[in-house]
Amino acid sequence: MDSVPPKVIVDIQKFTVMGISRRVHFASEANPETNMYIRTFKEYFEKKISETIPNRGIPGRTYCVYYDFKDVQDKSKFTLQILVGELVTKVDQIPEGLATFDVEDATYACFKGGPGSIPEAARDTWKKLYLIKLDEWGYKRSYKTEFELYREGQNDIGNMEVELHIGVQQIQN
Template identity: 30%
Template sequence: MSQFIQTKKIARLDPIRFIGKPVVTSNEAEMKGEGVIPSLWQSFNKHSIIEKIPNKKNPNILAIYTNYESDEAGSYTFAIGAEVTTINQVPTGMKSFFIRECPYVVFTTRKGSIPEIVVEAWQYIWEWSKTNKRAFLTDFEVYDERCKNPENSQVDIYISVIGDFPLF
């Protein structure tokens, strides 16, 4: 295991209601520099999208990966937004998602610059995925109070897995 990535087991989370701004992309497009994730983040921050999401459950920002075409090689929906208490009001240009209950493994990045630590963690997760069974339901990143300084942040990444999973 990387000395910079911590893993821990989360048995199950309660279902999560989410509202956010979505795009469809693929890891191939993102790695080739043809992706849309950086521009979505830029737009999200520039236009204070988080402030436009009603009924937020907490101040955290979530970035979700869902509607996987297949696995890490296929397309998926990426959305940035927040956990909400109800999805009765979805602002124009946003979409609601329901993150269902399932087992997750949580990867915690080292502290550092957000783009750097998140890419580093995903590279580790893709390696880890070669010998572990991901569910490819919904995976998500949590940007909480540890992310106030984008140059010295720490992010949790929740990966949906299949079946019972051993503790690390």
């Protein structure tokens, strides 16, 4: 049985990620044949996309950013955008096939997981979110930006550690 993760709330300043971006339909993710998350990670690592990113801030540190959440309450319609890439120090050019996203200043609940293969290590870490009650921490999920962080030196999607950051807002009394 998984134990309840410790309360870790952090404020993170704005940063920009460049990489490959895809639209994810939540209902399709359970099927390995249609799982866009897995396909995007495989493409990113197999094609060595990181090597095409200019102005890399921390080479080898990979982010999977979740944003543009739609129909969150209806799992059959729920979609979001993901971007797998790296932090960049500036954006003066965007190579063909790549995209950028600005992760704005925000407060995050953080969870650590792995080591394990992707997507299992990430999925197991996401499950930790459901072991807690954010409202008991004085927060609610913002559904603005969330991200997974894979520290530099991890190039084998069969054996990775993950840090999950869930955007939260303080509950106003």
